Amino acid sequence: SLLADKIAAGEVVERPASIVKELVENAIDAFASVIRVEADEGGISLVRVMDDGLGIVREDRETAFERHATSKIQSDRDLFRIRSLGFRGEALPSIASVSELQMTTTAAGEDGETLLYRDGILMERKPAAPRRGTDISVQKLFHRTPARLKHLKSVLTEAGHISDVINRMALAHPEIRFDLYHNGKKQFSSPGDGRLLNVMRHVYGPRTAAAMKEFHAQNADFEIRGCAALPEHARAGRSYMTVIMNGRFVKSPIVTRAILDGYQSLLPIGRYPIICIHITLNPSLIDVNVHPSKLEVRLSKEPELSTFIKEEIRKLWSEARL
Ligand code: ADP
Ligand code: MG
Incomplete structure (x- = not known):
């Protein structure tokens, strides 16, 4: 129902950056190789995500805007077992229920089509020029709920949240x-050549990237891979430590603690390293008590993972400082 969509929207759509996150995750799920994101006024007046993915076939287009029509999982643990990032089937209906949303999509062997939703109601379907993938624009966010609109912070703050989401993705x-x-100006670009170090260069700048070491290690339970900056490039905040688990951005105090322990006494007081670590593990090791929306995870072999990471990071610096 429309009411249920609007209630769900309260959880899914907190701010423009949450729309960006949901739309980009859908593009990733559709096997896009290039994703272009446009935001105007911190995403308050426009969020647009264009991808070159699979598109949505004609008969699935309206279903995509129906709540739970697409739910793919039975439990939270399944979340880490499947490749796809989407699982609740409520992002599109939620976003559409509090905005004006236009979607143009083309699936292989079909013509393009544009669908226009206003406050969750389908207003129009019309043919469009075929263009590989999906292009979704969201405008007039929260225009029917001024109280929500008022909760948004400044353009600069909202734009910052969008940048954070894209950096993490x-x-x-x-x-x-x-x-x-x-606002029409290029803010960020990543090359898409498969190398994490090259993404780091675009996120943190060439000087920092030049002072990075790549690492890779594997045992029976875990594979870890990443880039870590020299201790002297440490910053005054934990937000430069990025943890990706089975392809998802997560918050893991256990992992960040292990990283800090790995740097040992090399970090100045109150400073944190710039690092990105990809952890791949058997999903059965991930505790069922995860909160996907809060991005928090718990593992059944936390001490083992902790030691593994700590040792690898420690080795990195003992090798670096011969
Ligand atoms: P979920 O991602 O949880 O399945 P969403 O509401 O985010 O739910 O999306 C609904 C469905 O619409 C998806 O399952 C997918 O089939 C389709 N879809 C949404 N965005 C795209 C896209 N950019 N490319 C291809 N299909 C998409
Ligand atoms: Mg989704």
């Missing part, structure tokens, strides 16, 4: 090219 997916524009 690019770090999680070095094989995908991301382009981010704000």
